[in-house]
Amino acid sequence: MNNQQSTVEKVNGWVKNSVGLKLITITILMLLLLIPASMIKSIISERENMNQSVLNEVSQKWAGKQQINGPVLCIPLVYEYAIEDEKADTKIITKTKHLYLLPEQLSINGKIEPEKLKRGIYEVVVYRSALNISGNYKLNLKLDTEGLKEIKYDKAFLTVGISDLRGIEDEIVMNWGKQKLNIQPGSKLSDMISSGVSIDLPNIKDQIDQSIDFSFQLNLQGSQNLSFIPLGSTTEVDLQSSWSSPSFNGNFIPDNREVSDSGFTANWKVLQLNRNYPQTWVNKNMYKAMQYSALGVDLIMPLDDYQKSMRSAKYAAMTIALIFLIFFLVEILNGRKIHPFQYALVGLALCLFYILLISISEHSNFNIAYLISASLTSLMILLYAKSVFKSNKFTGVLSATVLGIYGFLFVTLQLADYALLMGSIGLALILGITMYFTRNINWYKLNMETE
Template identity: 60%
Template sequence: MEEQNTTFEKVNSWVKHSIMLKLATITILMLLLLIPTSMITSVIYERESLSVEAMNEVSSKWGGSQIITGPILTIPLVYEYLDKEKNATYQTQVNWYILPEELNIKGDVTPEKLKRGIYEIAVYKSDLTLSGKFNFEKNIDQTNLKQIKYDQAFITIGIKDLRGIKDHINFNWNKEAQTVKPGSKISDVVYAGMTINVPNIEEYLNTDIPFDYTLKLQGSQNMSFVPLGSTTNVKLKSNWDTPSFDGSFLPDNREVTETGFTADWKVLNLNRNFPQSWTQGEVKPSLESSMFGVNFLMPMDDYQKSTRSAKYAVMTIALTFLIFFLVEVLNGKKIHPFQYALVGLALCLFYILLVSISEHSNFNFAYGLSAAGIVSMITLYSMSVFKAKKLTLLLVTTLSGIYGFLFVTLQLADYALLMGSIGLTVILAATMYFTRNINWYKLNIETE
């Protein structure tokens, strides 16, 4: 009986004092804490998805992202072919598509913010003036050509989301007002838009035909243009101070200030991969592949920063546990695994606080408030565990350094990898320095 008690006491003493067992326990706790960390990451993704859903819902009612295409002049052609087997002729009609020689677009864009729950969505109203000229030659395939239906020629203006049109369109063709009708007759080229029948096309062969029209259009998220002109000039100005220019072409000139931005583009037909005119069936140009424009999206990088910060959870937990472990080793303070677990859960709580507060304020304020709350909570708890002000001060300094380092890394997105690798190297070097004189075998012997 005494031998059994002695054996049990030895095992119990080994469990309490074994350094290797303590390290194994801490490692297992860290791995277990990855479960709530991954759950928090899922919550961040879910909140970001809800924000996108709110944006899409508002866009579906106000008007979505807009792509302005046109005008495109279309002239029907009739070809006659001989069927030798049946000794009969048959006719087929195709469209002849002609793009403008010059296309000028000038506009004012006025964005505003709409709220859907706690989310803000950027929408805009715009007042655009489009002008230019057509000049076309009879340079089409004459083989088997039966008729050119100049009397059925029409103009097509493409607009992606027709719900955004807020006023009648006054289209002037050769300085004469024309009637604008809804719908696109050339859905293979322009899916949604308006059609304008244009008279007396044959009279203006090889001459300039000017056109102009105004467009009051509203939308959300993005406004883009397709450069159909042989020379396309676009000039935009807006009171939006955080534009994001995207598409196939960036502005040639732009100025962004606190009061808004101005930007202008010049795109040549040589810059895009479709011709100035073609007949139906010859080619199938992808017009939107050359579009360009500007985004008016609300900044959503708060969720991205929260997600990136959650990726550093393992480092934060590991370094904090390292401080507790070194306190145990160097100062003989016994810390129970349950106490490690509570501290680890507090560290995980930081990330859910961060994303929840940042939804109602800016990210920097949310980060500072969340970090201060967690550091204070762990500090107060460690005072009863360490029972030494110096050790508590060391922990506070370490936690403040960790969260400060993480904040700087999140702000320097382009240098995040560099900052992270340098920071981890410094941390490892410091750990090696402060533990250089520890005789780990002796610790095990003394604790047996």
């Protein structure tokens, strides 16, 4: 019986005092704690998807992304062809084609006023825009005259593409030369412009080989994005807004732009040589080429709370490893035994930080949520560690480490463009400090004795 107790005591002592076994146990605990950390990431993704669904719902009721395409001038052409059938009889076939003309000059001046709408706890950015669109056409017709029977000048029309017609706030009046023309809903060029408005032009026969000015004002609301197709031989777009976080997209970036806390201004200049479609063509679908030449701006949230929370959760493994490292070094340097269950409680407290962060940030400013979550978690860990360490010195070291970790993480989240640089420098410093404080430990001769 004594031999059995002696064996059990030896095993218990080995389990309690073995550095290698303790490292293995801590590693297993860290791996197990990655499970709740992964679940936290799933929760953040779920909440972010809910936010996106609210954004889509509000966009459906307000107006979605807006793209302005046009105006495109279309003139019907009637051709006649003589064709012989199998009996050598000649038949006359009449075919209608369409001549498409783009503006010589196209100028767009716009002001975008963003608004924030709330649905429950979620916030969505939408906008109202006032766009002044003007330019001119040079009606120089260069046509294939073979078989051309008639040019229907009296059936010419303009089409302006507007991707979401629900966003039109006021009546649109087209100034064509000295005439004011009414606009009709619907696109007459459905293959190239799926959604838009059309304008029937008066007989333009007398205006051939002349330059015709046009202009109209478009008050348009939308959400997330506003873009344009540069149809002019020379297209100039000038936008200004009070939104301080634009993302310029499309195939062309602004020639000049200024972004500040008070908003942004941007202007583009695009020549016909910069895009892959001509100024005039007959019976061709230029939809893909036109879409490829789009330019515009997204009104984005600077770095929304869900993105910040997800990025912070990606540092969960590093945070747990560093805190466990401090606890382990206390065991080595102070000879204080810490049970694996105590490690587990500290790890769960660290995981709780991320749940607090995402839940509080949905109801307040992210920075405030971060301060509250980090303070509660740090206080919980430090009070618990003080009773475990029985040493003010090592509790102070842990306090500095915890505050350093959360401070470093906060700075990293704010500097989105330098996150990788900050992270790599931080890890290098942590590794260097750990190597410094453990440089004199003889791990082969280390014998953890019970108190």
